[in-house]
Amino acid sequence: MQCPTCQNDLVEIATLEGPQLDVCPEQHGLWLDRGEVNLFVENYRALGETPSRVATGAIAVQTTTCPRCRKTLDEDTVLATVLFACRACGGWWLPKGSLTELNATGRGSGAQIHLNEADFYRRAEKRASRPQTSEARAVVQARREPRVQQVWFWTLFLLTALLFAGLIVVAGIRNIVASVQWMTPPDTTWGALALGALTGMGVTLYGFAINNRKRLIESIPTSPVRSLAVGLVEVSGRAQPEGPLLRAPFSGMPCVLFSYRVEERRTSGKDTRWETVAKGTSEQPFYVQDDTGRVLIVPFEAQLIVPDKRTTRSNWSGTLPADTIVGLLKLGVAVDGWFGEKSIRCSETFILPDERVYVMGTAQEYQAVGDSTENSAGLYIGSSPNNEFIISDRSEKELLSRLQWQVWASVGGGPALALVCLLLMFKLYRTVH
Amino acid sequence: MNGTLLVGVLLVFGIVSIMVYGVGLYNTLVRLSNNIDKAWSNIDVILKQRHDELPKLVQVCNSYMTHERETLERVTNARSAYGRSTSVDDKAKAENQLTSALGRLFAVAEQYPALKANQDFLTLQQRISALENTIADRREFYNDSVNLYNIRIEQIPALWVAQQIGYRGRPLLAVTHADRADVELAFTNRAA
Numbered sequence: 001m002q003c004p005t006c007q008n009d010l011v012e013i014a015t016l017e018g019p020q021l022d023v024c025p026e027q028h029g030l031w032l033d034r035g036e037v038n039l040f041v042e043n044y045r046a047l048g049e050t051p052s053r054v055a056t057g058a059i060a061v062q063t064t065t066c067p068r069c070r071k072t073l074d075e076d077t078v079l080a081t082v083l084f085a086c087r088a089c090g091g092w093w094l095p096k097g098s099l100t101e102l103n104a105t106g107r108g109s110g111a112q113i114h115l116n117e118a119d120f121y122r123r124a125e126k127r128a129s130r131p132q133t134s135e136a137r138a139v140v141q142a143r144r145e146p147r148v149q150q151v152w153f154w155t156l157f158l159l160t161a162l163l164f165a166g167l168i169v170v171a172g173i174r175n176i177v178a179s180v181q182w183m184t185p186p187d188t189t190w191g192a193l194a195l196g197a198l199t200g201m202g203v204t205l206y207g208f209a210i211n212n213r214k215r216l217i218e219s220i221p222t223s224p225v226r227s228l229a230v231g232l233v234e235v236s237g238r239a240q241p242e243g244p245l246l247r248a249p250f251s252g253m254p255c256v257l258f259s260y261r262v263e264e265r266r267t268s269g270k271d272t273r274w275e276t277v278a279k280g281t282s283e284q285p286f287y288v289q290d291d292t293g294r295v296l297i298v299p300f301e302a303q304l305i306v307p308d309k310r311t312t313r314s315n316w317s318g319t320l321p322a323d324t325i326v327g328l329l330k331l332g333v334a335v336d337g338w339f340g341e342k343s344i345r346c347s348e349t350f351i352l353p354d355e356r357v358y359v360m361g362t363a364q365e366y367q368a369v370g371d372s373t374e375n376s377a378g379l380y381i382g383s384s385p386n387n388e389f390i391i392s393d394r395s396e397k398e399l400l401s402r403l404q405w406q407v408w409a410s411v412g413g414g415p416a417l418a419l420v421c422l423l424l425m426f427k428l429y430r431t432v433h
Numbered sequence: 434m435n436g437t438l439l440v441g442v443l444l445v446f447g448i449v450s451i452m453v454y455g456v457g458l459y460n461t462l463v464r465l466s467n468n469i470d471k472a473w474s475n476i477d478v479i480l481k482q483r484h485d486e487l488p489k490l491v492q493v494c495n496s497y498m499t500h501e502r503e504t505l506e507r508v509t510n511a512r513s514a515y516g517r518s519t520s521v522d523d524k525a526k527a528e529n530q531l532t533s534a535l536g537r538l539f540a541v542a543e544q545y546p547a548l549k550a551n552q553d554f555l556t557l558q559q560r561i562s563a564l565e566n567t568i569a570d571r572r573e574f575y576n577d578s579v580n581l582y583n584i585r586i587e588q589i590p591a592l593w594v595a596q597q598i599g600y601r602g603r604p605l606l607a608v609t610h611a612d613r614a615d616v617e618l619a620f621t622n623r624a625a
Contacts (some may be wrong), residue, residue, distance in 0.1 A: 018440055030437065083463070132595030150597045150598050150599075151598065154455070156595070158448060158452050158455075161444075161448050162445065162448045162449070164444075165441055165444035165448055166441070166445060167441075168437060168440060168441030168444060169438060169441035169442060169444075169445060170441075171437055171441070172435055172436075172437035172438025172439070172440075172441045172442075173438060175435050175437055175438070176435060176438060197442075201446055204446075204450060205449075205450075205453060208453045208454055208457055210448070211454075211457060212457045212460075212461070214462070215457070215461045216461075218581070219461060219464055219465050219468060220468070221574055221578055221581065221586075222577075223570075223574060224570045226566060226567065226570060227566070227567040227570035227571050227574070229471075229475040229477075229478075229571070231471065255581070264513075292570070407552045415446075415450075418446065419443075422439055422442060422443065423439075426435075426436070426439045430435065
């Protein structure tokens with residue numbers, strides 16, 4: 001915001017009385033937003049009772065532009081004090097000394113509100129002349145520099161090491177190309193071993209990705225619903241329906257959230273595999289309630305970690321249960337093929353009402369659902385492009401335990417597989433010069 | 434396959450694994466550190482809201498509690514002490530004093546039936562109490578965030594990475610002994 005007199009930027013000053021004041025560092029005046037003057041004038045009710053719009057002598061302003069909304073300021077008189085009011089936003093521009101006058105004129109019968117308007121201008125002038133980089137910012141900057149240096153050092157070191165290792169690999173390949181004979185020429189087994197080595201390496205890197213997700217879940221404390229803040233949050237509580245209960249597609253179980261998958265057995269020559277023909281998750285919002293309140297969860301694009309498949313239907317005997325057929329027909333999946341009933345496997349998972357759930361997602365504001373979120377900040381939890389969104393019927397501890405096992409299996413089994421395959425390749429498919 | 438190629442492949446795989454793991458570990462430490470800053474900012478936001486309510490509260494109480502000037506001044510002084518604080522530690526101490534002063538104010542207000550019946554006072558009291566509940570929750574959240582960070586930077590192998598990048602332990606928000614003491618009320622002569 002700018003001073004209407006000199007166009008300098010107004011400086012924010014904290015006050016004992018309440019609001020941050022916007023003060024001109026050149027001491028031309030200060031700005032009060034609508035209602036703020038009530039906190040500086042004891043008998044603030046008298047402010048509304050005085051006749052106004054009495055144009056008196058001019059206090060020169062180069063422009064009559066409101067610092068807040070850029071509309072025109074009107075000269076006004078309140079309790080015999082001249083000021084400039086904005087009819088659009090309700091704020092007041094008070095030339096220097098006007099606030100002290102209002103405070104003195106509007107004195108009530110109780111304890112006085114003591115103002116020191118000169119102190120406001122002094123502080124504004126001091127803050128305006130402060131150098132750009134404050135001492136605190138300089139300290140943070142100094143702290144950040146060694147960290148950046150160390151990161152660069154280790155990055156360059158590892159990249160250099162990687163470069164040398166790459167040169168060794170290239171030398172090895174050149175030796176092989178220059179070699180005269182293979183002890184055993186490469187065959188399908190060699191291909192399988194190479195694939196096994198690559199798979200082992202890929203599984204190891206996948207294990208690191210799971211470890212990162214596990215660390216993310218560990219690093220966020222659980223928030224009470226009552227005091228959620230915008231951003232990535234973690235809540236734990238009992239699932240409650242937002243409206244009528246849903247019905248799981250195959251079992252008809254009343255639930256607040258369900259997920260399903262339909263697979264069909266398909267044969268191609270000698271190969272037989274199960275192919276997913278339909279899958280989905282319900283998108284009806286539901287509540288999570290803890291001891292402090294409840295928050296709306298919008299499960300769109302959530303990753304469900306509900307490991308126990310509650311119902312599995314398969315027709316190994318050749319017949320699907322009637323409710324499963326009804327569910328499949330509702331989903332638009334044909335159960336009959338050219339040669340009679342298809343081989344179909346259906347599975348579903350669901351979260352029951354009052355079941356304990358864990359949710360990690362992004363707390364966001366949304367006016368339309370503000371009334372039904374029932375937490376103090378009016379937030380709901382949903383998906384966000386930059387953050388994970390997980391809904392699970394397991395506790396955080398159980399979830400972390402499952403992820404930890406996956407990490408150990410991947411980071412332990414992956415390198416072991418890669419190493420075994422590489423050693424076998426080395427042993428069985430040596431080259432000789 | 435020859436020994437050179439085998440060694441080379443193992444080296445490449447090992448170095449890539451170290452890099453991927455190291456990047457993940459570094460990013461985790463950065464996230465834990467930033468979570469603490471964010472947790473404090475989230476407390477600050479609510480404190481600001483509470484501070485904005487305090488002048489209105491003092492003004493309403495002024496009219497009724499004419500003999501409790503000291504109680505009202507404690508609230509005002511504690512609020513201004515927060516405004517002067519710069520570090521998290523100083524702000525936390527000032528905030529503890531303010532919470533204590535407000536508790537005393539509300540306890541004293543119980544002796545003024547006319548004030549308790551005032552709708553403005555009741556609204557402000559409820560609003561400030563709700564904000565204090567949120568502040569208490571967020572203080573716990575802040576301490577949880579600090580605790581996670583402190584544990585992580587002392588565990589191996591994060592300890593080595595933390596030392597390299599200069600990450601040190603951070604203090605928890607604590608309530609002082611004085612703030613834990615019971616509020617002592619001295620009732621002066623008041624109009625009925």
